[in-house]
Amino acid sequence: MADNAPIGVFDSGVGGLSVLREIRARLPNETLFYLADSGHVPYGEKSPEFIRARCRAIAEFLLEQGAKALVLACNTATAAGIAELRELYPQVPLVGMEPAVKPAAQATRSGVVGVLATTGTLKSAKFAALLDRFASDVRVVTQPCPGLVECVEAGELDTPKTRALLEHFVQPLLEQGCDTLILGCTHYPFIKPLLLELLPSTVVLVDTGAAVARHLQTVLGSSGRLGEASAAPRFWSSGDPRRLAAVLPVLWGDTAAVDYFPG
Numbered sequence: 001m002a003d004n005a006p007i008g009v010f011d012s013g014v015g016g017l018s019v020l021r022e023i024r025a026r027l028p029n030e031t032l033f034y035l036a037d038s039g040h041v042p043y044g045e046k047s048p049e050f051i052r053a054r055c056r057a058i059a060e061f062l063l064e065q066g067a068k069a070l071v072l073a074c075n076t077a078t079a080a081g082i083a084e085l086r087e088l089y090p091q092v093p094l095v096g097m098e099p100a101v102k103p104a105a106q107a108t109r110s111g112v113v114g115v116l117a118t119t120g121t122l123k124s125a126k127f128a129a130l131l132d133r134f135a136s137d138v139r140v141v142t143q144p145c146p147g148l149v150e151c152v153e154a155g156e157l158d159t160p161k162t163r164a165l166l167e168h169f170v171q172p173l174l175e176q177g178c179d180t181l182i183l184g185c186t187h188y189p190f191i192k193p194l195l196l197e198l199l200p201s202t203v204v205l206v207d208t209g210a211a212v213a214r215h216l217q218t219v220l221g222s223s224g225r226l227g228e229a230s231a232a233p234r235f236w237s238s239g240d241p242r243r244l245a246a247v248l249p250v251l252w253g254d255t256a257a258v259d260y261f262p263g
Contacts, residue, residue: 003225006031006234007216008062009071012054013041013153014244015187016073017251019097019209020233023071026213027220030227033065035261038239042149044118044185048080051120055081057263059089065234068225069093071216073186075117079124093219099127099184100206102134107204108180112139114173117184119144127184141176145169145185152187155247158194166191166198174199183207190251236261 007027009020013036020034035058037043043051055077059070070085070092072078078096086094099121104113113135121127122142131140148169151162173181181203183189189207196205220226233256237244241258248256 002228003068003220004031004227004229005066005068006033006231007069007071008033008035008059008065008067009073010035010037010058010062010077011074011186012036012043012077013038013149013187014247014251015149015152015185015190018186018189018207019071019073019212021252022209022213023216026210026217027227029230031231032233033062033067034233035062035236036239036244038153038237038244040238041153042118043074043076044120044144044149045146046120048120051077051080052084055085056088058261059085061261061263063089063092069095069216069220071212072096073212075099075184075186076120076124079121079126093223093225095212095216095219097186097208097212098130099182100208100211101130101140101182104180104182104206105135105138107206108138110177110179111137112141112177113180113182114170114176114178115140115142115182115184116145116148116169116188117142117182118149119146121184141173141178143169143173148191149185149187152190153243153247155250157191157250162191163194163198166194170195170198174203178203180204180206232256235259238263
């Protein structure tokens with residue numbers, strides 16, 4: 001049986017649009033709802049308690065809008081909040097994000113893997129568990145990236161400021177021999193073209209958006225809840241809706257109305 005109810009996707013801001021694009025490509029018959037918690041971006045510097053509260057409020061709202069499944073398109077939100085959401089909504093399919101430690105550990109030739117991520121992700125117990133499980137045979141060098149999320153939020157994907165920040169963040173990783181680089185935040189795939197300019201051609205970039213879309217397809221398919229007919233996507237922002245609307249053509253590839261989420 002098909003289920004044409006929407007899929008709810010959320011992030012601290014616009015970064016999750018990189019995941020939403022992968023879901024659209026993988027599941028074109030699904031209706032997609034996206035909520036950017038831009039009034040509280042970035043999550044990376046916030047406490048786990050604050051992030052869990054935001055996850056609860058947003059999940060409740062998206063489920064009230066009729067969402068059949070939720071995607072936490074944010075590594076930091078997943079690390080802090082997905083376990084509680086699974087307790088609160090055991091009947092709802094929930095898909096989260098985690099840095100691509102396993103594929104990066106398999107891909108490295110030098111044995112040194114770099115991670116670009118937010119402070120919240122790097123400090124999380126979930127990230128520590130990933131390292132213990134998949135990276136025991138490689139050296140992982142982490143790099144918090146304060147300020148980078150804000151550049152993407154503003155649609156500044158290739159400006160002197162963004163370039164300078166990236167150069168500052170990746171240089172220490174290259175100096176330590178990293179040949180594989182994990183993009184540990186959903187905002188970062190949008191600056192892949194700039195990263196490819198700054199990095200040697202031998203460095204492999206790894207992110208998880210496509211894997212999340214595949215996993216979502218499997219989860220919905222196993223329960224007979226894949227959609228057969230999609231409606232237009234809907235967007236909300238807890239910040240200024242005009243700011244999200246302004247960057248949608250750049251980050252989503254299309255224009256759309258954006259409603260205000262006051263929660």
